[in-house]
Amino acid sequence: MGMINIGKIRIEDPLILAPMAGTTTLAFRSICHEMGSSYQPTELVSARSIMYSGIDKSMCYLMIDREKEGLSCIQLFGSDPKDFEYAIGKICEDPRLKDVDIIDINMGCPVPKVVKTGAGSALMREPKLAEEIIKASVKVCDSYGKELTVKTRIGYEDEDKDNGKAEDFIKMLSQSGAKLIAVHGRTRNQMYHGQADIKALARMRKACDGIPFIANGDIKDFNSGRNMLEVTGADGLMIGRAAQGNPWIFEELAGVFENKEKEAAKVTFEDRKKMLLRELELTIRYKDENIAVREMRPSMMAYIKGMPGAASLKVKLCSALTYEEVKDLLWTT
Ligand SMILES: Cc1cc2nc3c(=O)[nH]c(=O)nc-3n(C[C@H](O)[C@H](O)[C@H](O)COP(=O)(O)O)c2cc1C
Missing domain, CATH: 3.20.20.70 (Aldolase class I)
Structure with missing residues (x-):
């Protein structure tokens, strides 16, 4: 330990x-x-x-x-x-x-x-x-x-x-x-x-x-x-x-100090989309919604990296301004 x-x-x-x-x-x-x-x-x-x-x-x-x-x-x-x-x-x-x-x-x-x-x-x-x-x-x-x-x-x-x-x-x-x-x-x-x-x-x-x-x-x-x-x-x-x-x-990395690799559940694209929305939800608690969505753009790009359709989703997310818009885009693109 x-x-x-x-x-x-x-x-x-x-x-x-x-x-x-x-x-x-x-x-x-x-x-x-x-x-x-x-x-x-x-x-x-x-x-x-x-x-x-x-x-x-x-x-x-x-x-x-x-x-x-x-x-x-x-x-x-x-x-x-x-x-x-x-x-x-x-x-x-x-x-x-x-x-x-x-x-x-x-x-x-x-x-x-x-x-x-x-x-x-x-x-x-x-x-x-x-x-x-x-x-x-x-x-x-x-x-x-x-x-x-x-x-x-x-x-x-x-x-x-x-x-x-x-x-x-x-x-x-x-x-x-x-x-x-x-x-x-x-x-x-x-x-x-x-x-x-x-x-x-x-x-x-x-x-x-x-x-x-x-x-x-x-x-x-x-x-x-x-x-x-x-x-x-x-x-x-x-x-x-x-x-x-x-x-x-x-x-x-939780077991890295004991050199015990834990069997981690595979993180799916669905999990990443949900986490993106969670982060956005939390950000909106501290900031105006439009500002929060704009400020979260770099983070959104990181969550969707490698997903099928990521290139076009990226462009659309960059013009989104509300939580609902981001949510719709994630589940329809
Ligand atoms: C986008 C970005 C912003 C960063 N901003 C800071 C910062 O504000 N303060 C700091 O000490 N290091 C900053 N760093 C350096 C990181 O803390 C870290 O030292 C560096 O990315 C190497 O670690 P990594 O290979 O795990 O990314 C930044 C790195 C990146 C990529």
């Missing part, structure tokens, strides 16, 4: 849904939690935007519901310790968000819009600043009884993973007060191309000093999850794209 402590939070068999902008909405996070995900960070939210534009502007991304998603985790990005101090304080004081359990700091986002502000994976090139950010954030988290975690990559440049730079970075993070590190097995320069480097993740795992290490990248079924655990020695797994349109991945 896998058991980790994120500060005072104890988790058995940690399977974590990876944060994904546009996908990991409260509705999708709740569904993945029902399927066995231990916790699910929100997508990245700008600490600076909370500081300068107020918290309400980001509330649609920050929304949490401990009843539905179990532990709650908000992911922030930024490049100034002061922004993080302010944003974390603001979150912990807000009546809608104060029950948050974990604040996660993004040090891995490769998108130019984020990197050029010195945030996301750019922080891997500024270890001193990254350390200041962690220390400042941990201090605020401690004062509110929250845990601070970090998500990063195996380096910025491709050489970093082999020249010891990435290991030094991981070691620094683990010694700066963070309570868990999740690492995506690609460098920033790889973006999402190529294969996740599992051997590099194994080296990062060794560099991680005394806190749980979560491995991420290309886990798509029981065997790849098992291989990731065996090769890296990670304490837990984080699953991203394989969960899109397929929250059942968490059921499939």
Whole structure:
């Protein structure tokens, strides 16, 4: 059995849904939690935007519901310790968000819009600043009884993973007060191309000093999850794209820590259509129906992928605006 402590939070068999902008909405996070995900960070939210534009502007991304998603985790990005101090304080004081359990700091986002502000994976090139950010954030988290975690990559440049730079970075993070590190097995320069480097993740795992290490990248079924655990020695797994349109991945991985593959019921196209509607129904509880349907488009595409008639269904779903329209299309196309 896998058991980790994120500060005072104890988790058995940690399977974590990876944060994904546009996908990991409260509705999708709740569904993945029902399927066995231990916790699910929100997508990245700008600490600076909370500081300068107020918290309400980001509330649609920050929304949490401990009843539905179990532990709650908000992911922030930024490049100034002061922004993080302010944003974390603001979150912990807000009546809608104060029950948050974990604040996660993004040090891995490769998108130019984020990197050029010195945030996301750019922080891997500024270890001193990254350390200041962690220390400042941990201090605020401690004062509110929250845990601070970090998500990063195996380096910025491709050489970093082999020249010891990435290991030094991981070691620094683990010694700066963070309570868990999740690492995506690609460098920033790889973006999402190529294969996740599992051997590099194994080296990062060794560099991680005394806190749980979560491995991420290309886990798509029981065997790849098992291989990731065996090769890296990670304490837990984080699953991203394989969960899109397929929250059942968490059921499939349920026995991965004991190496006991459970006999999973085959997921039919009918099941996927029903799950799509369920996610839409949940999304509509939090948002205006038209907005919910539009925002769920990427998720809808993931659910219908591979179905007979998916190409024409995709086009029709993209012009649907109501729950009933989506439902009719799913059962008539
Ligand atoms: C559409 C999309 C959006 C993402 N958004 C975020 C994000 O907001 N924060 C973050 O830390 N990582 C983000 N990621 C990276 C994932 O969390 C994960 O590290 C990456 O997809 C590799 O894992 P996988 O192979 O299991 O998908 C995103 C990935 C995708 C595909």
